[in-house]
Amino acid sequence: MKNRLIQLSALVCASFLSLLAAPAASSPPRDNILLSCGAAGPDSDANGRPWTSDAESEYAPSLNGRSYSAMQQASSVPRVPYLTARVFTSPYTYSFPLPTGRIFLRLHFYPSNFANHSAADAFFSVTAGPYTLLQNFSASLTADALSFAYLTREFSLNVSSGCLNITFAPSTTHKNSYAFINGIEIVPIPGIFSSSRPMLIHGGNPVEFEIDADQALQTVYRLNVGGQAISPVKDSGLSRTWEDDSPYIYGAASGVTFSNDPNVSIKYTPSVPNYIAPEEVYSTARSMGPNAHINLNYKLTWILPVDAGFYYLVRLHFCEIQYPITKENQRVFGVYLDNLTAQWAADVIGWSKGIGVPVFKDYVVITMGSGQTDLWVALHPQTISKPQYYDAILNGMEVFKLQNSDNSLAGVNPEPRPQPVEDPGKVSKQKEAKGHVAAIVGVVIGGGFAILLAGVYLSWMSKDKEMKAAAEDLDDESLLRHVGEIDGGTTKLEVKPGNPTSENGSHE
Ligand SMILES: *[C@@H]1O[C@H](CO)[C@@H](O)[C@H](O)[C@H]1NC(C)=O
Ligand SMILES: *[C@@H]1O[C@H](CO)[C@@H](O)[C@H](O)[C@H]1NC(C)=O
Numbered sequence: 060m061k062n063r064l065i066q067l068s069a070l071v072c073a074s075f076l077s078l079l080a081a082p083a084a085s086s087p088p089r090d091n092i093l094l095s096c097g098a099a100g101p102d103s104d105a106n107g108r109p110w111t112s113d114a115e116s117e118y119a120p121s122l123n124g125r126s127y128s129a130m131q132q133a134s135s136v137p138r139v140p141y142l143t144a145r146v147f148t149s150p151y152t153y154s155f156p157l158p159t160g161r162i163f164l165r166l167h168f169y170p171s172n173f174a175n176h177s178a179a180d181a182f183f184s185v186t187a188g189p190y191t192l193l194q195n196f197s198a199s200l201t202a203d204a205l206s207f208a209y210l211t212r213e214f215s216l217n218v219s220s221g222c223l224n225i226t227f228a229p230s231t232t233h234k235n236s237y238a239f240i241n242g243i244e245i246v247p248i249p250g251i252f253s254s255s256r257p258m259l260i261h262g263g264n265p266v267e268f269e270i271d272a273d274q275a276l277q278t279v280y281r282l283n284v285g286g287q288a289i290s291p292v293k294d295s296g297l298s299r300t301w302e303d304d305s306p307y308i309y310g311a312a313s314g315v316t317f318s319n320d321p322n323v324s325i326k327y328t329p330s331v332p333n334y335i336a337p338e339e340v341y342s343t344a345r346s347m348g349p350n351a352h353i354n355l356n357y358k359l360t361w362i363l364p365v366d367a368g369f370y371y372l373v374r375l376h377f378c379e380i381q382y383p384i385t386k387e388n389q390r391v392f393g394v395y396l397d398n399l400t401a402q403w404a405a406d407v408i409g410w411s412k413g414i415g416v417p418v419f420k421d422y423v424v425i426t427m428g429s430g431q432t433d434l435w436v437a438l439h440p441q442t443i444s445k446p447q448y449y450d451a452i453l454n455g456m457e458v459f460k461l462q463n464s465d466n467s468l469a470g471v472n473p474e475p476r477p478q479p480v481e482d483p484g485k486v487s488k489q490k491e492a493k494g495h496v497a498a499i500v501g502v503v504i505g506g507g508f509a510i511l512l513a514g515v516y517l518s519w520m521s522k523d524k525e526m527k528a529a530a531e532d533l534d535d536e537s538l539l540r541h542v543g544e545i546d547g548g549t550t551k552l553e554v555k556p557g558n559p560t561s562e563n564g565s566h567e
């Protein structure tokens with residue numbers, strides 16, 4: 060008996076200790092809600108996370124939508140929560156009692172035909188409290204344009220009224236329209252934006268931009284730069300998905316990727332706790348490459364398609380992870396957003412005060428117009444302070460759309476991709492020509508920038524006076540050759556002793 064008691068208390072203690080040992084900062088105190096809409100009962104997803112059904116759920120009072128299973132499901136699509144859906148032909152409101160504080164709200168969509176409801180007819184809005192999250196949204200057009208089978212839309216909201224009402228409303232202008240949802244995920248999060256003091260980058264002197272306590276945001280990009288995709292279970296407690304950044308790199312000049320020296324570990328700080336980004340983000344990076352001469356002649360650039368007419372919060376994650384970079388003024392570089400200077404001289408060690416210590420910097424950029432536009436993020440060595448290496452580094456990047464003055468985060472649907480031609484024999488010349496142009500555009504949107512943009516790339520570079528001076532003895536042809544070498548991997552890059560970057564750990 061006594062023995063059993065000891066065993067029992069040891070067990071209780073062990074589980075208590077393991078609770079304590081779980082990184083305190085990364086386990087939010089409040090519960091996650093995973094609602095699988097249209098499901099018959101509780102079920103677990105591929106990662107073992109438990110989802111409950113919205114049928115007879117406390118969050119779905121007087122549920123009026125019908126449940127459907129997708130007519131067919133691609134094998135790449137996870138069964139939970141995407142196989143089942145709730146379809147609404149009139150507005151419906153889910154109601155989540157929530158403690159005060161910030162959450163991630165993730166809406167999961169797998170466009171499909173549901174009985175006599177065609178996937179192409181689903182146009183609807185989603186509002187959460189006072190915010191419009193989606194408007195005239197077509198999951199089918201969006202997924203198709205991105206070549207994705209299913210979609211997650213992630214928002215961050217600060218819930219203050221004790222309850223979050225999420226309303227799905229079919230479009231009133233499109234005939235036969237309906238709303239649908241496969242899964243609703245609510246993850247309470249620490250104040251990852253409340254300490255943010257971003258600089259507004261607008262062309263003049265950067266000024267501080269205030270993020271309101273009740274600011275609504277939509278995550279548009281979350282990239283593990285120089286590393287691999289990170290799945291929700293591998294995130295540091297907030298179930299975020301991090302994508303590989305390589306599809307967004309501009310042109311062939313993708314620099315080199317590397318990971319931490321084996322004896323360098325990531326040291327979180329009170330201002331950068333582990334919930335800001337998992338170790339896997341900070342322990343991989345992309346730099347420009349080992350050749351200062353080449354680096355002076357290009358900008359390491361990411362191009363991110365976004366909805367125009369919004370402000371965007373751009374969060375850049377930095378961490379020096381390889382020797383010999385341990386001191387200030389070893390690697391110093393400029394950061395450019397939409398071709399405007401965001402950071403004149405970024406010195407990661409200067410900010411972090413040590414190798415392995417992560418930092419992040421926030422900036423706000425304004426995009427004009429309507430429809431879609433490209434957000435340009437670029438890095439280039441800063442030579443004025445005569446740093447030891449002419450190079451740049453980036454470990455992670457997040458881009459969040461900020462709600463506009465109408466409390467809306469909604470953009471427009473992307474242009475549909477060209478339909479596959481059914482009977483090639485009957486296609487008219489005009490149709491053929493149109494299809495051809497669209498196909499090229501499709502390739503560009505799909506990330507195959509290299510061919511089309513090579514010209515733009517060179518003309519952009521020659522415009523940059525600062526670089527022009529350094530480029531005097533390097534003509535465009537040899538530049539292209541070098542760039543090709545970096546990307547194609549045909550020529551092995553020489554890694555000199557004491558060079559900040561090496562090919563070790565590169566996954567490419
Ligand atoms: C949410 O909706 C319920 C029922 O429609 C309503 O009683 C409640 O006041 C709403 N709460 C908020 C915060 O809008
Ligand atoms: C689909 O069928 C239901 C009855 O099963 C009907 O009420 C509804 O109007 C139909 N919808 C369309 C778009 O035809």
Ligand SMILES: *[C@@H]1O[C@H](CO)[C@@H](O)[C@H](O)[C@H]1NC(C)=O
Pocket residue numbers: 160161217218219249250251253272273
């Ligand atoms: C949420 O908003 C309230 C005020 O509405 C504010 O006091 C609180 O700090 C905010 N929480 C976060 C995490 O931003």
Ligand SMILES: *[C@@H]1O[C@H](CO)[C@@H](O)[C@H](O)[C@H]1NC(C)=O
Pocket residue numbers: 320322382
């Ligand atoms: C870690 O390894 C590097 C060589 O890769 C060496 O220069 C450095 O002194 C080592 N640091 C520690 C703290 O062991």
Ligand SMILES: *[C@@H]1O[C@H](CO)[C@@H](O)[C@H](O)[C@H]1NC(C)=O
Pocket residue numbers: 397398433434435515519
């Ligand atoms: C940045 O400059 C390049 C080259 O001049 C141009 O093609 C691109 O549209 C510019 N980007 C933005 C967002 O202004």
Ligand SMILES: *[C@@H]1O[C@H](CO)[C@@H](O)[C@H](O)[C@H]1NC(C)=O
Pocket residue numbers: 182195197200232471472473
């Ligand atoms: C809704 O989106 C579709 C597809 O992009 C578009 O054709 C239609 O004009 C939009 N309707 C409204 C009311 O904006």
